[in-house]
Amino acid sequence: MTIGILGGGISGISLAAQLDENVEVLEKRARIGGLCGSIIDQGFTFDAAGPHIMFSKNKEVLNLMVATLGDNVHQRRRENKIWFKGQLVKYPFENDLASLPKEDNFACIYGYIVNPHADEAPASLAQWSYKTFGEGISDKYFIPYNRKIWNYDPAKLGLEFVSRIPKPPMEDVLKSSIGIPTEGYLHQLYFYYPVEGGYEAIVHAFAKKVRGRICTSSPVTEVKRSGKGWQVTTKNEERRTYNELVSTIPVHELLTVWPDAPKEAREAASRLRYNSLINVLLGLRGDGVPYTALYIPDPAIVFHRLSFPKYFSERNVPHGSWSVMAEITANEGDGIWETNDDQVLERVIVDLEKMGLVDRNDIAYRRVVRFQYGYPVYELDYRENVTVLRESIARTGLHLLGRFAQFDYINSDVCVERALALAKTLNDV
Ligand SMILES: Cc1cc2nc3c(=O)[nH]c(=O)nc-3n(C[C@H](O)[C@H](O)[C@H](O)COP(=O)(O)OP(=O)(O)OC[C@H]3O[C@@H](n4cnc5c(N)ncnc54)[C@H](O)[C@@H]3O)c2cc1C
Missing domain, CATH: 3.50.50.60 (FAD/NAD(P)-binding domain)
Structure with missing residues (x-):
């Protein structure tokens, strides 16, 4: 060879x-x-490291990936939501401010317009957020969510991946605050996925x-x-x-x-720092929810994202069932990584019940998976x-x-x- x-x-x-x-x-x-990799077990299919969608800014590469799948591919529309104070807000957050409680909507739009950070040159992810979104959106969503997914202080994260985050046009943010629908992050709105x-x-x-x-x-x-x-x-x-x-x-x-x-x-x-992942996979009887994923900035809830494999492909679940994956970012020594699988499972089920999404009596399949290497941290x-x-x-x-x-x-x-x-x-x- x-x-x-x-x-x-x-x-x-x-x-x-x-x-x-x-x-x-x-x-x-x-x-x-x-x-x-995917786990296929008892009729349930989970993308074990986290939900995966096929998209690319490089059309040639995307075409190659889609063509390589032959007949085994279809297109789906992203239906992501953010879980904010028990309500569902469309993703990205700044495109659905009207769904927030009125005081929060006001704080977000005021912070966006009257922004003392607008002319600053940011050096960290946190500073970039204040400059780009203002204090309301940053403090209520962007910073708490990023603290969870990175399991790290956004003030210590660099600017390396901000080019991946679309900057919303001002017109969209203003419209979103008064309830005129807009769509952000268009290049991922439709994605491919194997059937x-x-x-x-x-x-x-x-x-x-x-x-x-x-x-x-x-x-x-x-x-x-x-x-x-x-x-x-x-x-x-x-x-x-x-x-x-x-x-x-x-x-x-x-x-x-x-x-x-x-x-x-x-x-x-x-x-070089990296994050590990603990993912909880649950298969359930019933219909489930019609979303691709829910993002959860709330620090009181252990996972930062939930995803619903049935929405990616009906074949990811047995007939009459649905499933959910809860993702937790962890690092050795942070306590959660050291928590055993049964305890993690119980904590996730309790949080899902608190959110009103799951009844533990419907759970037909449960599994916890861990990945040492999940996210390189910038x-x-x-x-x-x-x-x-x-x-x-x-x-x-x-x-x-x-x-x-x-x-x-x-x-x-x-x-x-x-x-x-x-x-x-x-x-x-
Ligand atoms: C939560 C999450 C969500 C993601 N979402 C998306 C998405 O929506 N869309 C998308 O396109 N991408 C997504 N990704 C990224 C995607 O998963 C990765 O970019 C891609 O899988 C990386 O592939 P790789 O081959 O470079 O590395 P890996 O997949 O890590 O492959 C490395 C391989 O090396 C093997 N290995 C390790 N040690 C040894 C050894 N000593 N000897 C031999 N083999 C070894 C491992 O078992 C593994 O199979 C996501 C990733 C994560 C973690």
């Missing part, structure tokens, strides 16, 4: 699909999919195009330079050598199996650290690709986009 790829998530598999038969993918788990098999179906669809080998249950235990190539050892002491090596596994994992990794990379990685010194990390590894000739390999908050479409670009380079070698 001339090319070795570590990791069988969408990055590794979509890259392999663009290469010839001399490629081998080594995946730790028994199943490919990674963060795009069958959950989001993981896209990874299997790419896998069908792979001409080389995909080895599952093959955790990499050592990576070493060997002449001009690379030697890779997997569990059971199996050794392989490749001319070119691509790692799509989390870079923190790569560094634990690569004793000769550059020292600067190790130091930079130790300064701290204030993120760019500096990630640059050292990437550049020092690039100098060794090892290629990094994907969300946690490159330590970049990217979605599956960008993984595919970068896989296409890397495949061009590798095909030219």
